[in-house]
Amino acid sequence: xxxxxxxxxxTWLAGPMDRGVTEAIERLRRAPDVQHVAxxxxxxxxxxxxxGVAVATSQLIYPQAVGGDIGCGMLAAGLDIEAAALDTEGxxxxxxxxxGQAVPARRRNRGAIITQPAExxxxxxxxxxxxxxRRNDGAxxxxxxxxxxxxxxxxxxxxxxxxxxxxxxxxxxxxxxRDHHLARAxxxxxxxxxxxxxxxxxxxxxxDAACARRFAAASRRAMAEEVGGVLASRLGARVCWExxxxxxxxxxSLERHDGRDLWVHRKGAMPARLxxxxxxxxxxxxxxxxxxxxxxxxxxxxxxxxxxxxxxxxAARGKVTERELRRQMAGVWYDSRLSxxxxxxxxxxxxxxxxxxxAQRELVKVTRTLRPVLNYKGV
Numbered sequence: 095x096x097x098x099x100x101x102x103x104x105t106w107l108a109g110p111m112d113r114g115v116t117e118a119i120e121r122l123r124r125a126p127d128v129q130h131v132a133x134x135x136x137x138x139x140x141x142x143x144x145x146g147v148a149v150a151t152s153q154l155i156y157p158q159a160v161g162g163d164i165g166c167g168m169l170a171a172g173l174d175i176e177a178a179a180l181d182t183e184g185x186x187x188x189x190x191x192x193x194g195q196a197v198p199a200r201r202r203n204r205g206a207i208i209t210q211p212a213e214x215x216x217x218x219x220x221x222x223x224x225x226x227x228r229r230n231d232g233a234x235x236x237x238x239x240x241x242x243x244x245x246x247x248x249x250x251x252x253x254x255x256x257x258x259x260x261x262x263x264x265x266x267x268x269x270x271x272r273d274h275h276l277a278r279a280x281x282x283x284x285x286x287x288x289x290x291x292x293x294x295x296x297x298x299x300x301x302d303a304a305c306a307r308r309f310a311a312a313s314r315r316a317m318a319e320e321v322g323g324v325l326a327s328r329l330g331a332r333v334c335w336e337x338x339x340x341x342x343x344x345x346x347s348l349e350r351h352d353g354r355d356l357w358v359h360r361k362g363a364m365p366a367r368l369x370x371x372x373x374x375x376x377x378x379x380x381x382x383x384x385x386x387x388x389x390x391x392x393x394x395x396x397x398x399x400x401x402x403x404x405x406x407x408x409a410a411r412g413k414v415t416e417r418e419l420r421r422q423m424a425g426v427w428y429d430s431r432l433s434x435x436x437x438x439x440x441x442x443x444x445x446x447x448x449x450x451x452x453a454q455r456e457l458v459k460v461t462r463t464l465r466p467v468l469n470y471k472g473v
Contacts, residue, residue: 101128104392106457108135108402108449118144126282127154129356132393134363135453136402136445142285145362148396152356154288155296157279157303159359160346162272164303165310166263167342168364168373168399169318170384173258175331177250177467186427186468189328193246194429196320199472201238208237208320211312217305220298224270231266232309237316239472240265243400243439246321246471247375249382249464257464258325258333259382260317261375263344264310271306275299291357300346307345314340339371339384343399351391358394366390366397366458374458375400376447378439378469379423383451384462397457401444410443418442427468435473 101123105111111119115137122143123131130150137146142158149159180186201207210233219225239246239262247259264271278295279287289296318333325331343364346357364372368389374397375382389395405413414422416433422441423430451460 100124101131103131103133105133106135106393106454107133107137108445108453111137112139114139115144118142119147121283121285122147122149122159125156125286126288127151130394132363132396134396134398135450136362136398136400138403140361143361146398146402147361148363148394149359150351150356150394151359152354153291155291155299155346155357156286156288156359157272157276157299158286159361160272160303161344161361162269163263163265163344164268164271165307165342166268166344167261167310167314167340168375169260169314170339170373171258171318172334172337173256173325173331174334175256175329176254177248177256178254179256179329179331180248180427180467183427185328189324189468190427190429190470192324192328193321193470196324197237197239197246197317197470199239199241201234204234207233208316210236214309214312217308219271219302219305221274224274224302227267227270231270235265235267236309236313237320238265239317241472244472245378245469246317247378247382247466248468250467251462251464256331256467258318258321259373259375259464260314260321262310262314262317264306264313267309268306271299271302275302303346307342310342311340339373341365341372349395351394360396362399362402363396364399365395366393367395371461372397372458374398374447374451377401377441377444378428378471379426379441379466380444380447382447382464382466383460384464385458386461387458388456390457393457398450398454401447401450403443404445405443407438410438410440414440414442426466428470432471432473436471439471
């Protein structure tokens with residue numbers, strides 16, 4: 095594959111990029127067929143391609159610019175009760191315990207799996223090995239939360255109404271798809287590998303990635319339904335599905351920009367077309383927002399997908415104590431017994447979500463502000 099010229103770059107930053115991020119962005123700009131790079135204010139370093147970046151190409155597909163958690167995204171929906179229903183420690187504790195049973199971080203008992211919706215049954219992946227992952231790990235992990243920054247949160251809006259927010263992805267299935275297709279991709283430099291979208295290998299990656307994206311979306315919906323069951327039992331609440339907002343931020347899709355059909359890769363970047371609804375979470379102890387896209391073309395109609403990390407997980411574990419985590423989480427129900435395992439998810443490990451919003455005021459407008467009431471994370 096031949097060398098390309100340096101692609102145009104547009105940035106919306108909440109602070110200066112560190113050296114590692116700058117080097118990774120510059121490497122991406124020089125990769126063959128990269129037509130445009132847009133950097134979101136939640137940008138931070140990750141393997142090969144930073145999180146918080148949207149990249150456009152005309153023909154080449156870069157699996158690393160999507161990442162392994164293909165289809166990772168957000169779901170939000172309102173409930174028909176006030177957030178005050180969770181004001182007491184006893185009720186909040188019961189809900190947290192029930193959530194841990196209804197939506198485990200991981201499921202090892204095959205007898206406890208949740209049936210996948212019929213529309214996923216027709217998905218067949220390109221290779222037998224990937225199909226085995228889908229049938230085995232995919233079946234067991236469907237409607238499980240995972241760990242890291244994935245969460246279920248109950249939130250209060252400005253009027254005191256309770257809302258649900260779910261953040262999760264495709265789990266082992268997406269990682270298997272990425273790893274398989276990266277092994278078939280051609281190296282374009284010492285770090286990046288690409289597939290031609292018009293080749294059999296390229297078409298197979300696009301097909302498999304689309305399947306993982308559907309799996310992740312259905313898994314979030316199934317988790318939300320399980321949460322709905324918990325809240326119906328404990329609080330008499332109902333999920334108002336007509337308020338649903340669903341979006342994802344790790345994908346590649348063919349889109350029309352500047353009069354051209356381009357492959358837009360988003361890795362930790364949320365679609366934000368004109369009028370498109372989105373979900374912008376903060377940390378487990380800070381505000382989150384529902385937003386509406388402004389359709390900014392130089393951002394490839396994209397937005398930040400959240401606050402973005404300010405500290406690496408290792409740095410956060412070395413800096414944040416359990417006592418400090420409890421202080422930062424004051425006013426939010428969570429399982430404090432897990433504090434030692436949640437240090438790398440402390441609010442101070444993330445950027446200021448309001449600074450992120452200010453940096454990208456050209457990209458989205460806020461339609462709803464939410465404060466955390468109860469946060470459930472898997473470990």
